[in-house]
Amino acid sequence: MAEYSIPYGKSKQSFHLPEDWPVSILKPEHRDALENPIQEISASLKRLGKNLYAQGDTSTAVIAINDKTRPVPHHFLLPPLLSWLEEVGYKRENITLIIATGTHAPMLPEEHHLIVPEEISRRYKIISHDAEDKENLIKLGKTAAGTPCTINKIFAEADLRVVVGNIEPHQYMGWSGGVKSAVIGLGGTESIRTNHSMLTMEGAGPCRYEDNPVRQDVEESGRIIGVHLALNVVMNDSKEIVAVFAGDPLNVMKKGIKEAQFLFSVPIDSRFDLVITSPGGYPKDINLYQAQKALRHASMAAKPGAPMILIGACSEGIGSPPYEKWMKDKTSHHQVQEAFEHEEFKLGPHKAMLITADAINRDVYLVSELSDETVRKMLLIPASSVQEAIGMIQKTGDSSISLKTAILPYGNATVPYPGD
Incomplete structure (x- = not known):
């Protein structure tokens, strides 16, 4: 078994994958921090x-x-x-x-x-x-x-x-x-x-x-x-400063994007059977409202219908009372999609739509500090650890099949671009 770890809150979670599973670590291009x-x-x-x-x-x-x-x-x-x-x-x-x-x-x-x-x-x-x-x-x-x-x-x-x-x-x-x-x-x-x-x-x-x-x-x-x-x-991926830009906001953006585009855009040859992602630990996984952002980038690396595992501590809960309240009577992603199409746009509930866009035709597991009941109300599958989520995925299919797997330890800052 090959051993891996991924950011979780202020620490990390370790897990292992079968040796015969092809694994790719997708993360930003490394750039050394400024000395001073x-x-x-x-x-x-x-x-x-x-x-x-x-x-x-x-x-x-x-x-x-x-x-x-x-x-x-x-x-x-x-x-x-x-x-x-x-x-x-x-x-x-x-x-x-x-x-x-x-x-x-x-x-x-x-x-x-x-x-x-x-x-x-x-x-x-x-x-x-x-x-x-x-x-x-x-x-x-x-x-x-x-x-x-x-x-x-x-x-x-x-x-x-x-x-x-x-x-x-x-x-x-x-x-x-x-x-x-x-x-x-x-x-x-x-x-x-x-x-x-x-x-x-x-x-x-x-x-x-x-x-x-x-x-x-x-x-x-x-x-x-x-x-x-x-x-x-x-x-960079260690939250260290690699470049500084000061001045007119428009010029700052144009110069900064050139640097950021090089660091955060990650080309991939083809999509994956399983994607495991973390927003990058605290504070990006402080709540589900923030942690969700890693799912959008993870979905860009996943095959249609491929399962995804989101690792986010969510130490401060969901992070949006309007979002949590809106989800109380929702029992499926299809219901979320239909409700969102017919209602006026609302802040908070828009997170439900964003999750649904990436989860509607696949299983999405959440490893967090949230209760299982809360996770299910958000229409995600609760798991106590990355390892448990992997085991659940293996049980749903043919355990003898090797799953081509992508791990995004800094999902919020990793944007995969498939070549297919």
Whole structure:
């Protein structure tokens, strides 16, 4: 038996496969980490110069940072960024960090240490966005697609609007990064819902940018808002920084995508009989809402009808009360599909549709901390371990047949491109 391991929460799960099963490990191209990321970030900011961003003593700067569901290395990004802002003239008391939660639950002050170094928490004002708090939202217009451009008022009214994040594949947005941290992370619920309702359109998919309607709608909202500066990184499979990009958000995206495309696009000769995938461990598997993203990429490597195993701890449960509530009376993927086609697009339940798209004609097993009952309500097959899931799959077919197997240890950041 050949031994393997795959990320699970903050640890790993080990399992073995029969020696006669052909196995391929699909993961991002390895790139060595920058030797001194803080020095490189500082240099990238200094190359921008001061004149374009300098302001007076009363000028305000607001930075959109990611919440706990994103593995953004704020401990590297924020210290040089904040130092640079003060250097170009922004007073510390006029700098605010807003946690870009999108429609996720706002982060509590006692959780800030999960994403921001303690020293920064003490010295700078940090608040969490709330997409439902209409008093703290402002509408600035509409995109050509009809998406209302509603944004956090504090961010919109700042003299300098900055976004921080990482660039990696996104299942229907094409790529994370750039103005997405503000448009979606600091947007109002209706703005996010309208934008995400385009996820079934032609062109909406991983690693697509110029022709992606969802992403281009976000870019248009970013122009309406007027995001001045993006500081983004590309990370390797060990969550280490390999490249830094700073400046105009559109230029940052174009340069960053070139680097990211090389790392995250993985060619395959043909599809597989079994695909085993993990989002990449914590925080990408913090809940099912996030862990689902690995399924979309895994399905691109699977033969029609081939089983898939999703390994995600889901330590914080499903991650979306509306999604969980919507699923209460659903008993099949066909029912999900039919309901979604006849109902108005809703955030939360859209995750059910995304899972159904990849699971409707195949068995999908979930290895997690969720109860078996909860997993079944999500129309997935519960398994206590990867090994148990493999055993269940062997029992459903001819155990003497070798299964060509793909393992995606970093499924969220691995986009297979079949040659067939």
